[in-house]
Amino acid sequence: MKFKVVSPNVESSGNSGTDPQAQIEQMLSGSPVFLFMKGTPESPQCGFSSKVAEILKAWEVPYQSFNVLSDENIRQGVKDFANWQTIPQLYINKEFVGGSDVVEEMSNNGELGDLLKEAFPGRNITPPPPPVEVQEVAALEAASILKENSEIRLLDVRTQHERETASLDNSVLLDQELVEEILGSWDQNAPLMFFCHVGERSRQAAQYFTSQGFQQVYNISDGIKGWSSNVDSSIPQY
Incomplete structure:
Protein backbone atom coordinates (compact mmCIF):
# COMPACT_ATOMS: atom_id res chain seq x y z
CA MET A 1 0.00 0.00 0.00
CA LYS A 2 1.33 3.42 -0.96
CA PHE A 3 0.82 6.31 1.38
CA LYS A 4 1.20 10.04 1.22
CA VAL A 5 4.57 11.61 1.88
CA VAL A 6 4.36 14.04 4.77
CA SER A 7 7.41 16.15 5.59
CA PRO A 8 6.51 19.06 7.87
CA ASN A 9 9.45 21.20 8.87
CA VAL A 10 9.54 21.21 12.66
CA GLU A 11 10.22 24.47 14.50
CA SER A 12 12.40 24.76 17.58
CA SER A 13 11.03 26.19 20.80
CA GLY A 14 12.93 29.41 20.21
CA ASN A 15 13.88 29.49 23.89
CA SER A 16 17.60 30.11 24.16
CA GLY A 17 17.56 28.59 27.65
CA THR A 18 16.25 25.24 26.43
CA ASP A 19 18.83 22.46 26.26
CA PRO A 20 19.43 21.72 22.53
CA GLN A 21 19.99 18.05 23.32
CA ALA A 22 16.57 17.84 24.97
CA GLN A 23 14.99 19.58 21.98
CA ILE A 24 16.65 17.14 19.61
CA GLU A 25 15.44 14.17 21.66
CA GLN A 26 11.92 15.59 21.54
CA MET A 27 12.07 16.04 17.76
CA LEU A 28 13.30 12.50 17.20
CA SER A 29 10.46 11.17 19.34
CA GLY A 30 7.93 12.81 17.05
CA SER A 31 8.58 10.79 13.90
CA PRO A 32 10.11 7.40 13.01
CA VAL A 33 12.09 9.14 10.25
CA PHE A 34 13.65 12.52 10.93
CA LEU A 35 15.96 14.62 8.80
CA PHE A 36 18.10 17.51 10.02
CA MET A 37 18.85 19.51 6.90
CA LYS A 38 19.67 22.93 5.49
CA GLY A 39 16.40 24.38 4.26
CA THR A 40 13.20 22.41 3.86
CA PRO A 41 12.30 19.42 1.66
CA GLU A 42 10.42 21.79 -0.64
CA SER A 43 13.25 24.34 -0.70
CA PRO A 44 16.59 22.77 0.29
CA GLN A 45 19.50 25.15 0.79
CA CYS A 46 22.33 22.79 -0.13
CA GLY A 47 22.83 19.98 -2.62
CA PHE A 48 23.52 17.33 0.02
CA SER A 49 20.29 18.09 1.89
CA SER A 50 18.42 18.07 -1.41
CA LYS A 51 19.84 14.63 -2.23
CA VAL A 52 18.63 13.03 1.01
CA ALA A 53 15.21 14.67 0.72
CA GLU A 54 14.88 13.30 -2.82
CA ILE A 55 15.91 9.82 -1.67
CA LEU A 56 13.22 9.84 1.02
CA LYS A 57 10.71 11.13 -1.51
CA ALA A 58 11.61 8.26 -3.84
CA TRP A 59 11.02 5.73 -1.05
CA GLU A 60 7.60 7.33 -0.43
CA VAL A 61 7.89 7.41 3.35
CA PRO A 62 6.48 10.09 5.66
CA TYR A 63 9.08 11.99 7.65
CA GLN A 64 9.67 15.18 9.56
CA SER A 65 12.57 17.58 9.12
CA PHE A 66 14.23 20.51 10.81
CA ASN A 67 15.97 23.41 9.09
CA VAL A 68 19.22 23.84 11.04
CA LEU A 69 19.77 27.24 9.42
CA SER A 70 16.90 28.55 11.53
CA ASP A 71 18.55 27.81 14.88
CA GLU A 72 22.31 27.91 15.45
CA ASN A 73 22.00 26.09 18.79
CA ILE A 74 20.27 23.14 17.13
CA ARG A 75 22.70 23.27 14.21
CA GLN A 76 25.64 22.80 16.56
CA GLY A 77 23.65 20.55 18.86
CA VAL A 78 22.97 17.88 16.24
CA LYS A 79 26.67 17.74 15.42
CA ASP A 80 27.45 17.02 19.06
CA PHE A 81 24.46 14.70 19.46
CA ALA A 82 25.57 12.36 16.66
CA ASN A 83 29.28 13.14 16.85
CA TRP A 84 28.95 13.92 13.14
CA GLN A 85 30.09 17.32 11.94
CA THR A 86 28.17 17.74 8.70
CA ILE A 87 24.57 18.35 7.66
CA PRO A 88 22.26 16.67 6.60
CA GLN A 89 21.75 13.98 9.22
CA LEU A 90 19.12 11.26 8.90
CA TYR A 91 17.64 9.41 11.88
CA ILE A 92 15.42 6.33 11.78
CA ASN A 93 13.77 5.13 15.00
CA LYS A 94 15.89 7.71 16.87
CA GLU A 95 19.10 6.07 15.63
CA PHE A 96 21.57 8.08 13.57
CA VAL A 97 21.88 6.66 10.04
CA GLY A 98 24.33 9.02 8.34
CA GLY A 99 24.78 11.90 5.95
CA SER A 100 24.20 12.29 2.25
CA ASP A 101 26.75 9.81 0.88
CA VAL A 102 25.91 7.15 3.46
CA VAL A 103 22.17 7.45 2.85
CA GLU A 104 22.66 7.27 -0.91
CA GLU A 105 24.81 4.13 -0.60
CA MET A 106 22.31 2.49 1.76
CA SER A 107 19.45 3.35 -0.57
CA ASN A 108 21.27 1.74 -3.48
CA ASN A 109 22.25 -1.45 -1.63
CA GLY A 110 18.88 -1.97 0.10
CA GLU A 111 19.98 -1.33 3.68
CA LEU A 112 17.88 1.84 3.88
CA GLY A 113 14.82 -0.13 2.84
CA ASP A 114 15.41 -2.61 5.66
CA LEU A 115 15.54 0.22 8.21
CA LEU A 116 12.39 1.80 6.79
CA LYS A 117 10.54 -1.51 7.05
CA GLU A 118 11.48 -1.63 10.74
CA ALA A 119 10.30 1.96 11.15
CA PHE A 120 6.95 1.25 9.47
CA PRO A 121 5.98 -2.35 10.30
CA GLY A 122 3.06 -3.54 8.22
CA ARG A 123 3.68 -1.00 5.49
CA ASN A 124 4.60 -2.07 1.99
CA ILE A 125 8.01 -0.45 1.61
CA THR A 126 9.29 -0.98 -1.92
CA PRO A 127 12.55 0.30 -3.40
CA PRO A 128 12.28 3.11 -5.93
CA PRO A 129 13.05 2.25 -9.54
CA PRO A 130 16.60 3.12 -10.58
CA PRO A 131 16.95 6.31 -12.61
CA VAL A 132 17.13 5.91 -16.35
CA GLU A 133 20.54 6.11 -17.96
CA VAL A 134 21.65 9.29 -19.69
Missing part, protein backbone atom coordinates in the same frame (compact mmCIF):
# COMPACT_ATOMS: atom_id res chain seq x y z
CA GLN A 135 21.89 8.69 -23.43
CA GLU A 136 25.37 9.79 -24.52
CA VAL A 137 25.42 10.98 -28.13
CA ALA A 138 28.16 12.64 -30.16
CA ALA A 139 27.36 15.96 -31.82
CA LEU A 140 26.78 14.45 -35.27
CA GLU A 141 24.22 11.99 -33.90
CA ALA A 142 22.67 14.70 -31.72
CA ALA A 143 22.09 16.88 -34.78
CA SER A 144 20.25 14.00 -36.47
CA ILE A 145 18.12 13.34 -33.38
CA LEU A 146 17.19 17.01 -33.08
CA LYS A 147 16.24 17.13 -36.75
CA GLU A 148 13.91 14.15 -36.31
CA ASN A 149 12.32 15.31 -33.04
CA SER A 150 11.44 18.98 -32.76
CA GLU A 151 10.08 18.48 -29.22
CA ILE A 152 13.53 17.96 -27.68
CA ARG A 153 14.55 20.86 -25.43
CA LEU A 154 18.18 21.82 -26.07
CA LEU A 155 19.70 23.07 -22.81
CA ASP A 156 23.02 24.90 -22.56
CA VAL A 157 24.74 24.52 -19.18
CA ARG A 158 27.64 26.87 -19.98
CA THR A 159 28.05 30.45 -18.80
CA GLN A 160 26.46 33.44 -20.49
CA HIS A 161 29.94 34.57 -21.56
CA GLU A 162 30.51 31.26 -23.35
CA ARG A 163 27.13 31.55 -25.08
CA GLU A 164 28.14 34.96 -26.38
CA THR A 165 31.25 33.36 -27.86
CA ALA A 166 29.48 30.42 -29.50
CA SER A 167 25.96 29.03 -29.32
CA LEU A 168 23.61 26.51 -30.92
CA ASP A 169 20.36 27.50 -32.59
CA ASN A 170 17.20 26.88 -30.55
CA SER A 171 19.16 26.30 -27.33
CA VAL A 172 18.37 28.01 -24.03
CA LEU A 173 20.63 28.79 -21.09
CA LEU A 174 20.01 26.49 -18.14
CA ASP A 175 20.06 29.00 -15.29
CA GLN A 176 18.65 28.47 -11.80
CA GLU A 177 15.29 29.97 -12.71
CA LEU A 178 14.87 27.51 -15.57
CA VAL A 179 15.99 24.59 -13.39
CA GLU A 180 13.23 25.42 -10.91
CA GLU A 181 10.69 25.77 -13.73
CA ILE A 182 11.64 22.40 -15.23
CA LEU A 183 11.47 20.61 -11.89
CA GLY A 184 8.26 22.34 -10.91
CA SER A 185 6.14 22.19 -14.04
CA TRP A 186 7.65 20.28 -16.97
CA ASP A 187 6.41 16.84 -17.98
CA GLN A 188 9.03 14.28 -16.92
CA ASN A 189 8.54 12.50 -20.24
CA ALA A 190 9.65 15.63 -22.10
CA PRO A 191 12.91 14.87 -23.94
CA LEU A 192 15.89 16.94 -22.78
CA MET A 193 19.28 17.32 -24.43
CA PHE A 194 22.20 18.97 -22.61
CA PHE A 195 25.45 20.38 -23.90
CA CYS A 196 28.43 22.37 -22.69
CA HIS A 197 31.92 22.96 -24.09
CA VAL A 198 33.20 19.37 -24.20
CA GLY A 199 30.47 17.31 -22.50
CA GLU A 200 31.52 17.08 -18.85
CA ARG A 201 29.39 19.76 -17.19
CA SER A 202 26.40 18.79 -19.29
CA ARG A 203 26.81 15.14 -18.27
CA GLN A 204 26.49 16.11 -14.62
CA ALA A 205 23.39 18.18 -15.39
CA ALA A 206 21.86 15.34 -17.40
CA GLN A 207 22.49 12.86 -14.59
CA TYR A 208 20.85 15.23 -12.12
CA PHE A 209 17.68 15.42 -14.18
CA THR A 210 17.46 11.65 -14.58
CA SER A 211 17.76 11.41 -10.78
CA GLN A 212 14.75 13.74 -10.59
CA GLY A 213 12.67 11.36 -12.69
CA PHE A 214 13.09 12.62 -16.25
CA GLN A 215 12.85 9.72 -18.66
CA GLN A 216 14.40 10.89 -21.95
CA VAL A 217 17.70 12.63 -21.30
CA TYR A 218 20.57 13.09 -23.74
CA ASN A 219 24.06 14.48 -23.32
CA ILE A 220 26.14 15.72 -26.24
CA SER A 221 29.32 13.92 -25.28
CA ASP A 222 31.73 16.09 -27.28
CA GLY A 223 29.90 19.35 -26.60
CA ILE A 224 29.74 22.43 -28.75
CA LYS A 225 33.38 21.84 -29.64
CA GLY A 226 32.40 18.59 -31.34
CA TRP A 227 29.46 20.34 -32.98
CA SER A 228 31.82 22.92 -34.48
CA SER A 229 34.21 20.20 -35.69
CA ASN A 230 31.67 17.74 -37.09
CA VAL A 231 28.35 19.50 -37.72
CA ASP A 232 28.73 23.23 -38.33
CA SER A 233 32.20 24.70 -38.81
CA SER A 234 30.79 28.25 -38.71
CA ILE A 235 30.44 27.93 -34.93
CA PRO A 236 33.57 29.44 -33.35
CA GLN A 237 35.99 27.21 -31.48
CA TYR A 238 37.27 28.42 -28.12
